[in-house]
Amino acid sequence: xxxxxxxxxxxxxxxxxxxxxxxxxxxxxxxxxxxxxxxxxxxxxxxxxxxxxxxxxxxxxxxxxxxxxxxxxxxxxxxxxxxxxxxxxxxxxxxxxxxxxxxxxxxxxxxxxxxxxxxxxxxxxxxxxxxxxxxxxxxxxxxxxxxxxxxxxxxxxxxxxxxxxxxxxxxxxxxxxxxxxxxxxxxxxxxxxxxxxxxxxxxxxxxxxxxxxxxxxxxxxxxxxxxxxxxxxxxxxxxxxxxxxxxxxxxxxxxxxxxxxxxxxxxxxxxxxxxxxxxxxxxxxxxxxxxxxxxxxxxxxxxxxx
Amino acid sequence: xxxxxxxxxxxxxxxxxxxxxxxxxxxxxxxxxxxxxxxxxxxxxxxxxxxxxxxxxxxxxxxxxxxxxxxxxxxxxxxxxxxxxxxxxxxxxxxxxxxxxxxxxxxxxxxxxxxxxxxxxxxxxxxxxxxxxxxxxxxxxxxxxxxxxxxxxxxxxxxxxxxxxxxxxxxxxxxxxxxxxxxxxxxxxxxxxxxxxxxxxxxxxxxxxxxxxxxxxxxxxxxxxxxxxxxxxxxxxxxxxxxxxxxxxxxxxxxxxxxxxxxxxxxxxxxxxxxxxxxxxxxxxxxxxxxxxxxxxxxx
Numbered sequence: 001x002x003x004x005x006x007x008x009x010x011x012x013x014x015x016x017x018x019x020x021x022x023x024x025x026x027x028x029x030x031x032x033x034x035x036x037x038x039x040x041x042x043x044x045x046x047x048x049x050x051x052x053x054x055x056x057x058x059x060x061x062x063x064x065x066x067x068x069x070x071x072x073x074x075x076x077x078x079x080x081x082x083x084x085x086x087x088x089x090x091x092x093x094x095x096x097x098x099x100x101x102x103x104x105x106x107x108x109x110x111x112x113x114x115x116x117x118x119x120x121x122x123x124x125x126x127x128x129x130x131x132x133x134x135x136x137x138x139x140x141x142x143x144x145x146x147x148x149x150x151x152x153x154x155x156x157x158x159x160x161x162x163x164x165x166x167x168x169x170x171x172x173x174x175x176x177x178x179x180x181x182x183x184x185x186x187x188x189x190x191x192x193x194x195x196x197x198x199x200x201x202x203x204x205x206x207x208x209x210x211x212x213x214x215x216x217x218x219x220x221x222x223x224x225x226x227x228x229x230x231x232x233x234x235x236x237x238x239x240x241x242x243x244x245x246x247x248x249x250x251x252x253x254x255x256x257x258x259x260x261x262x263x264x265x266x267x268x269x270x271x272x273x274x275x276x277x278x279x280x281x282x283x284x285x286x287x288x289x290x291x292x293x294x295x296x297x298x299x300x301x302x303x304x305x306x
Numbered sequence: 307x308x309x310x311x312x313x314x315x316x317x318x319x320x321x322x323x324x325x326x327x328x329x330x331x332x333x334x335x336x337x338x339x340x341x342x343x344x345x346x347x348x349x350x351x352x353x354x355x356x357x358x359x360x361x362x363x364x365x366x367x368x369x370x371x372x373x374x375x376x377x378x379x380x381x382x383x384x385x386x387x388x389x390x391x392x393x394x395x396x397x398x399x400x401x402x403x404x405x406x407x408x409x410x411x412x413x414x415x416x417x418x419x420x421x422x423x424x425x426x427x428x429x430x431x432x433x434x435x436x437x438x439x440x441x442x443x444x445x446x447x448x449x450x451x452x453x454x455x456x457x458x459x460x461x462x463x464x465x466x467x468x469x470x471x472x473x474x475x476x477x478x479x480x481x482x483x484x485x486x487x488x489x490x491x492x493x494x495x496x497x498x499x500x501x502x503x504x505x506x507x508x509x510x511x512x513x514x515x516x517x518x519x520x521x522x523x524x525x526x527x528x529x530x531x532x533x534x535x536x537x538x539x540x541x542x543x544x545x546x547x548x549x550x551x552x553x554x555x556x557x558x559x560x561x562x563x564x565x566x567x568x569x570x571x572x573x574x575x576x577x578x579x580x581x582x583x584x585x586x587x588x589x590x591x592x593x594x595x596x597x598x599x600x601x602x603x604x605x606x
Contacts, residue, residue: 018447029463137344137595141588143539145546146562146580149569153577157570244454248543252566263547266462274462282450 005294012286017069019286023279024068027055027271038081038269051081055272077276082268087276090261095280097167098257101180101250102242104173108181109238113188114231118224120189121196132189139186144245148179148252165254176253180245184238191234196227229300236292243281338600345596351589355582359405366399370556379572389574391565393554397574400556401582407551408558409586411472412538416530418476419483419537424526426480427487432495432514441484448481457540461549471550475540479533486529490522497521524601531594535587542583558583 027034035048035057043051055078056064071077077087120132155175156164163172199205200223208218247259254260258277265273339345358365368374374394382389388397430441451459460474494500495518503513542559544550551557553564558579565575 014443015446015450018443019450022447026459026463031464137591138584138588141535141539141584141591143542143546143559143562143580143583143587145543145559146576146583149562149566149576149580153569153573240452241454244452244458247454247458248547251547262458262462263549266458266466266549271462274459278451278455278459281452281455285452286450 001294001297004297008290008293012290015286016283019282020069020072020279021065023275023282024065026275026278027057028061030271034271038271040269054079072279077279078272080265080273081270082265082273087273090273091258091276091280094256094258094261097255098243098246098250098259100173101176101246101255101257102239104177105181105184105242105246106235106238108177109184109188109242110235112181112185114192116185116189117192117196117231120193121200121227122219124197129193133193136186136189139182139189142182144179144183145248145252147182148175148249151175151179152252167256172253172255176249176255179252180242180249183245184241187234187238188231192227192231195230196223199223199227202226229296232292232295232299236289239288240285243285335600339596342596342600344592345600348589348592348594348596351585352593355405355586355589356409358402359409362399362402362406365402366396368396368399370395370399370403371554379568379575381572382574388578389572391561391572391575392568395554397561397578400561401558401579404556404558404561404579405582405586407468407555408538408542408545408583411468411475411541411550412534412590414472415475415479415537415541416533418473419479419533420526420530422477423480423483424487427484428491428514428518428522430484431488431491432510432518438488442488445481445484451478453478453482454540454543457544458547458549461544466549466552468551471541471544474544475537478540479537482533483526483529486525487522490525491518494518494521528594528598528601531590531597535590535594538583538587538590 030037033048035052035055036043039048039051052058056067059067075088077091079085080087080090083090116132116136120129120136123129123132152164152175155162162175163169164175166172205218205222208222209215213221246257247262249255250257250259251263258281262274262277264270265277362370372395374390377386377390377394378392380386380390380394386396386398388401390396391400426441426445430438448456456478457471457474460477461470464470464473500513500517503517508516541550542557542562545557545559546563548560548563551560553560561579562576562583565572565577565579568575
């Protein structure tokens with residue numbers, strides 16, 4: 001297991017290096033002169049020259065990348081073009097909010113998805129199964145920004161139960177987490193249903209029932225534990241959806257996370273900020289998928305990595 | 307003589323039987339799709355919204371971009387069946403015309419994903435070896451970026467706008483297409499008919515065109531349909547953020563964003579275009595699910 005973990009970590013190194021090259025190249029892929037784009041054509045030639053020097057754009061490309069990678073490894077992504085503050089500092093301020101929102105949405109997604117999936121599988125081809133699967137299909141098809149607005153309209157404006165925006169109270173997290181987690185919950189529900197149906201057809205389930213084991217025990221000990229393994233892999237992939245979706249949900253609910261920082265940076269053409277955010281998000285995503293991969297071996301004794 | 311006649315009869319009979327069988331395979335698939343309730347409902351939803359968009363000039367009485375300040379935030383009435391927005395523009399007209407943009411963004415993005423992803427997946431799966439390794443390493447890096455975030459990153463570099471949004475969503479969808487196609491090509495490559503085609507001297511290009519591509523088509527078509535829904539969602543999401551189609555052009559995502567300021571006093575401005583997005587994505591997803599059920603031989 002340790003050897004496998006070390007191998008996977010080593011395999012990640014070229015991926016992360018390539019990601020860093022792509023993120024570094026963002027500034028050079030901007031159509032036209034990136035300095036003029038960042039100054040939004042309002043800068044004087046002297047300001048442009050100063051910014052070019054500050055960003056190191058007057059150096060050879062290889063040197064620029066070397067400096068970028070070395071600094072990024074030390075958590076230094078340069079300074080924001082707009083605020084002048086270090087990008088890493090701004091990211092550090094906002095990242096906890098995005099992580100909090102992503103984690104809460106994941107909890108919503110897993111809880112809701114598993115319950116729906118179990119109901120559907122246990123009531124296979126009956127009304128609850130059809131209802132759960134229609135709900136899951138609707139959940140996948142919902143535009144998160146619209147669903148968020150509908151939730152605000154109902155729970156904030158009409159019922160006045162929860163705040164519509166901000167991150168001041170613990171209750172502020174509920175609506176954004178439900179909005180962000182619904183799509184992932186639907187995917188988890190569909191997968192856990194089909195996975196549980198597959199497992200419930202296995203012979204060891206029949207054997208367990210034949211031995212006289214109670215139904216809930218058959219379901220929990222033999223059914224659910226085996227059915228959850230493929231669900232685990234989809235949970236890792238859903239992190240990508242949540243990190244991307246957070247950008248939209250944070251905008252709807254005025255949540256002060258990385259997503260809103262990214263959107264502000266795009267409108268301000270603050271490329272160092274965008275580079276920092278994309279690099280951090282990609283690294284988190286890669287790390288989560290590695291963790292899920294390793295967790296596989298722990299939860300499924302049939303899987304042994306060599 | 308007799309035997310040669312019989313032989314030619316048999317050959318002709320086989321030749322005649324071939325297209326009939328090919329037709330029957332297609333017909334069986336179509337019949338299964340038509341019998342699938344979800345798929346039928348999906349087609350109806352999508353067709354309804356497509357018709358609404360195509361017939362927009364006949365459905366709506368007003369110019370979708372022209373403001374009528376005397377009729378700001380009017381609730382649904384006979385004159386304005388879906389109400390008006392903060393500029394007094396007819397919401398029905400804007401939803402009908404907006405469908406053209408949102409649906410085209412979805413369709414063009416999916417075409418971009420397939421035009422890039424399909425050849426890459428076929429090359430990786432069929433050629434194998436170093437080409438496969440190289441392509442899959444590139445795809446691994448591509449996959450390290452969450453899809454929507456990658457699209458946002460590309461728009462950040464290229465700048466907001468309709469064309470850049472379509473390109474960004476298309477590019478961010480390439481890895482999914484490539485991986486699915488590669489997986490199916492790997493399976494088809496091992497089939498005996500591909501081996502026979504190789505043995506009789508068929509060129510790689512011919513084998514891919516005549517034997518591999520037709521046999522990976524079914525999962526590709528299913529993915530294409532399901533990706534349409536995802537691409538529409540991504541497109542309207544980027545427009546909601548202000549990165550896509552710019553006002554005053556009617557676009558569903560942008561309309562939801564414009565209306566959110568007046569959510570409490572004029573719910574229809576945001577919720578109606580949002581419902582149009584939901585129904586179109588739901589339609590494509592239902593159709594895609596039905597198509598998968600109909601075309602997957604393991605389910606029959």
